Amino acid sequence: MKEADNFRHRAHALVDQLADYLEASSDAKDSCIPYQSPERAYSFWEQFSGDETAMYEAVLKQSISVHHPGYIGHQVAVPSAEGIFASWVSDVLNNGSAVYEMGMAANAIERRVSKELALVFGLPNTSTGIFTSGGSLANLTAMLAARAAKAPALAGEKLCVLVSDQAHYCIDRAVRIMGWGAEGIIEVETAKDFSVSASGLDTALEIAAQRGRKPIAIVGMACTTSTGTYDDLLLLSAFAKTHNLWFHVDAAHGGVACFSESEKKKVAGIEEADTITLDAHKMMQVPALTTLLLYKDEVASYRTFSQKADYLWGEAGPEWYHSGQRTVECTKLMMGMRVLAVTMGGGMVKLGQYVEQQYRLARAFAKTLEKRDSWEIATEPMSNIVCFRRIPMASIDADDYNEEIRERLLLDGRWYVVNTRLRGIYWLRVTLMNPQTTLESLIEMITFAEKEG
Numbered sequence: 157m158k159e160a161d162n163f164r165h166r167a168h169a170l171v172d173q174l175a176d177y178l179e180a181s182s183d184a185k186d187s188c189i190p191y192q193s194p195e196r197a198y199s200f201w202e203q204f205s206g207d208e209t210a211m212y213e214a215v216l217k218q219s220i221s222v223h224h225p226g227y228i229g230h231q232v233a234v235p236s237a238e239g240i241f242a243s244w245v246s247d248v249l250n251n252g253s254a255v256y257e258m259g260m261a262a263n264a265i266e267r268r269v270s271k272e273l274a275l276v277f278g279l280p281n282t283s284t285g286i287f288t289s290g291g292s293l294a295n296l297t298a299m300l301a302a303r304a305a306k307a308p309a310l311a312g313e314k315l316c317v318l319v320s321d322q323a324h325y326c327i328d329r330a331v332r333i334m335g336w337g338a339e340g341i342i343e344v345e346t347a348k349d350f351s352v353s354a355s356g357l358d359t360a361l362e363i364a365a366q367r368g369r370k371p372i373a374i375v376g377m378a379c380t381t382s383t384g385t386y387d388d389l390l391l392l393s394a395f396a397k398t399h400n401l402w403f404h405v406d407a408a409h410g411g412v413a414c415f416s417e418s419e420k421k422k423v424a425g426i427e428e429a430d431t432i433t434l435d436a437h438k439m440m441q442v443p444a445l446t447t448l449l450l451y452k453d454e455v456a457s458y459r460t461f462s463q464k465a466d467y468l469w470g471e472a473g474p475e476w477y478h479s480g481q482r483t484v485e486c487t488k489l490m491m492g493m494r495v496l497a498v499t500m501g502g503g504m505v506k507l508g509q510y511v512e513q514q515y516r517l518a519r520a521f522a523k524t525l526e527k528r529d530s531w532e533i534a535t536e537p538m539s540n541i542v543c544f545r546r547i548p549m550a551s552i553d554a555d556d557y558n559e560e561i562r563e564r565l566l567l568d569g570r571w572y573v574v575n576t577r578l579r580g581i582y583w584l585r586v587t588l589m590n591p592q593t594t595l596e597s598l599i600e601m602i603t604f605a606e607k608e609g
């Protein structure tokens with residue numbers, strides 16, 4: 157009992173500390189990123205010896221604030237209260253989930269949520285999914301499922317996977333982990349707008365034949381990491397059918413388009429996917445890591461890790477309630493509960509509105525840039541990601557110039573802008589994750605960049 161009182165007392169103090177932090181974070185005039193060098197950060201923490209409150213105070217002060225309206229950087233969720241509270245409960249319970257007794261609620265919730273989301277994606281009502289710690293692991297798991305499904309009929313053949321040249325690097329990493337090396341991945345050349353084209357697919361097949369590799373899977377991007385471009389999933393699903401390929405969609409970031417009536421056309425064809433990766437810790441406002449890997453055919457999710465059939469299938473058939481049978485992980489957090497917390501009630505409708513708001517803001521920002529002298533965009537935004545850069549005076553190197561702009565923004569601290577390289581060219585890049593970010597603030601940011609440059 158004393159333990160519980162002690163917990164209550166300290167937890168209340170922590171909640172107050174965090175609420176004060178959130179209040180301060182919403183002030184756009186304050187800094188979003190209090191940048192300091194790695195050496196300074198390490199020197200502080202090397203010498204730190206304060207109490208619990210002082211430790212949290214310092215962590216809050218020295219970390220980037222995703223709740224600040226100027227947080228427009230990487231694709232990390234701005235977690236909602238619902239998502240955060242679910243994480244707290246998961247941490248207190250610390251149920252391991254791999255076997256049923258260690259995650260009775262967790263495993264049942266995982267099944268409910270994955271079935272609900274499978275339907276949102278247009279998969280059959282027999283489809284299910286599993287939660288994994290991150291999109292990288294989900295994509296690896298999907299590639300393993302593809303191999304388990306397709307490789308047995310291709311014994312003796314050298315295999316490969318086809319994927320957009322704009323795919324997240326984790327697909328390449330997954331294929332290398334599977335032991336196929338650089339030869340096992342064939343990048344499909346994308347069109348000017350960074351989406352996979354029919355001619356790119358044909359060329360990829362030719363490259364596979366030249367390398368003596370047999371493609372077993374095609375990965376569609378919904379959407380790409382750098383530019384937020386959606387592949388034409390109808391084109392890819394038809395291609396997958398024609399060539400008997402596993403069709404995986406990496407919808408880690410942009411799968412949420414399914415929640416919106418106006419945006420879901422961008423993922424038309426996703427209902428044909430064999431597997432879909434959805435990072436809830438990107439656009440579903442839940443803390444990391446929370447990733448759902450959906451399987452059109454539930455059986456495929458058991459096949460991947462089948463080390464011994466009797467262990468997996470038992471007498472009663474597949475045992476959905478032991479989640480450890482279907483993931484790389486043994487112990488894992490109660491990720492499904494976080495997603496339930498943000499989707500139940502009217503949660504999905506709210507997420508749809510959030511997606512529409514952020515995608516609309518990206519379009520408005522791109523228009524503003526296009527209208528303004530000396531700015532250009534890499535491509536029309538299809539999601540909430542915009543790549544842009546300032547065109548310098550003729551004599552200055554454009555890459556250096558824009559790199560310098562990013563550094564100035566970083567040191568100023570009111571906006572956190574990242575960068576990417578597209579076909580060798582340096583671009584500034586924003587992902588408009590924060591519902592508090594306004595067009596006015598984005599205009600202020602580019603005005604700041606113009607004045608000093």
Ligand SMILES: Cc1ncc(COP(=O)(O)O)c(C=O)c1O
Pocket residue numbers: 231289290291292293295324326379380381406407408409435447
């Ligand atoms: C399209 C896409 N897939 C996969 C990943 C990797 O996800 P995670 O960071 O959850 O491992 C990312 C990360 O940004 C991504 O954008």
